Amino acid sequence: AAKEQGRNRFHYFTPSMQEFARYRMALIKDLRHAISHKEFELYYQPIIDMNSGDIYKVEALIRWNHASRGMVSPSEFISVAEETGLINDIGNWVFEKAAHQSAEWRKQFGTEIQISINKSPVQFRDDGDTFSDWLTLLQHLELSSNAICVEITEGLLLDASMGVTEKLLAYRDAGIQVSLDDFGTGYSSLAYLKKFDIDYLKIDQSFTRNLETDTDGVALCEAIIVMAHKLGIKVIAEGVETEFQRDFLAKAGCDYAQGYLFARPLQQAEFEQAYLNPRSSSSGLIEGTH
Numbered sequence: 001a002a003k004e005q006g007r008n009r010f011h012y013f014t015p016s017m018q019e020f021a022r023y024r025m026a027l028i029k030d031l032r033h034a035i036s037h038k039e040f041e042l043y044y045q046p047i048i049d050m051n052s053g054d055i056y057k058v059e060a061l062i063r064w065n066h067a068s069r070g071m072v073s074p075s076e077f078i079s080v081a082e083e084t085g086l087i088n089d090i091g092n093w094v095f096e097k098a099a100h101q102s103a104e105w106r107k108q109f110g111t112e113i114q115i116s117i118n119k120s121p122v123q124f125r126d127d128g129d130t131f132s133d134w135l136t137l138l139q140h141l142e143l144s145s146n147a148i149c150v151e152i153t154e155g156l157l158l159d160a161s162m163g164v165t166e167k168l169l170a171y172r173d174a175g176i177q178v179s180l181d182d183f184g185t186g187y188s189s190l191a192y193l194k195k196f197d198i199d200y201l202k203i204d205q206s207f208t209r210n211l212e213t214d215t216d217g218v219a220l221c222e223a224i225i226v227m228a229h230k231l232g233i234k235v236i237a238e239g240v241e242t243e244f245q246r247d248f249l250a251k252a253g254c255d256y257a258q259g260y261l262f263a264r265p266l267q268q269a270e271f272e273q274a275y276l277n278p279r280s281s282s283s284g285l286i287e288g289t290h
């Protein structure tokens with residue numbers, strides 16, 4: 001079979017693949033440049049308390065402010081960053097930026113708002129000493145361990161090779177909260193939720209989207225919420241775009257929601273204007289909300 005593959009390889013290597021390879025090489029080169037020149041930005045999307053309608057915390061979402069291509073979304077570069085290991089530098093930048101931002105907001109607005117950051121499984125694989133560096137920075141900035149929450153995906157829990165159990169226990173010991181992102185799209189089981197002592201479960205937006213059209217979607221959302229609560233886990237619904245979805249989820253007991261109905265991911269200044277300015281009437285930030 002290997003021989004056959006070798007003989008056929010020629011045919012598979014089409015011009016469009018050559019173009020793709022060239023595009024990919026250029027992207028990698030640009031990404032390295034972006035890392036050394038700090039071309040990234042964090043956008044902030046509020047996560048809303050379903051009971052009060054107030055902001056509960058925020059998720060930081062990375063954007064690449066590319067010199068000629070404008071704002072590039074993570075879906076265009078995270079996977080290449082993961083394949084090349086560049087995600088480690090990017091991820092550390094995200095953590096440092098979020099930590100400094102949290103300290104800055106506390107100083108300016110007098111409240112510590114929890115910032116959730118997304119951490120790639122690759123970062124866990126290549127971790128080394130970075131976790132203790134993270135804790136050192138939090139201490140240096142005099143932030144509580146609650147200042148940052150880490151969002152992980154289900155796939156990570158299935159990979160026994162990276163010492164994930166020990167690493168997540170270290171998070172727990174340090175008091176850093178963990179969210180399970182995109183829940184329902186992977187293969188994690190009840191057993192995993194219990195074993196890893198997750199704080200938040202985020203219902204993937206594909207389920208939220210199906211609420212209006214699909215009775216199975218309704219049953220799944222309700223079941224996820226009941227199950228999570230039985231395990232002492234808070235639930236965040238992602239991708240809430242309509243009042244119907246919000247009302248349904250609130251009625252089903254969902255704790256928090258995030259989505260365009262409330263706000264898109266906002267640039268720092270926009271976010272401050274809408275949610276942190278003490279004079280803004282819509283500011284609903286309560287101290288010690290998390």
Ligand code: C2E
Pocket residue numbers: 045060061062073074075078087091094117118119120151181182205238239240241258259260261265
């Ligand atoms: P995620 O962590 O599941 O983030 C939620 C995504 O849903 C974000 O896309 C957000 O803009 C989008 N979203 C929020 N509300 C709505 C809504 O109501 N409707 C719809 N259709 N979409 C909504 P974004 O910012 O493009 O990020 C995509 C993914 O890229 C993230 O999914 C996350 O997996 C990854 N990502 C983003 N920032 C980082 C980062 O700093 N590090 C790593 N490793 N991954 C990141």
Ligand code: MG
Pocket residue numbers: 059118151181
């Ligand atoms: Mg996320």
Ligand code: MG
Pocket residue numbers: 181182202204205238
């Ligand atoms: Mg998600």
Ligand code: MG
Pocket residue numbers: 181182
């Ligand atoms: Mg996602």
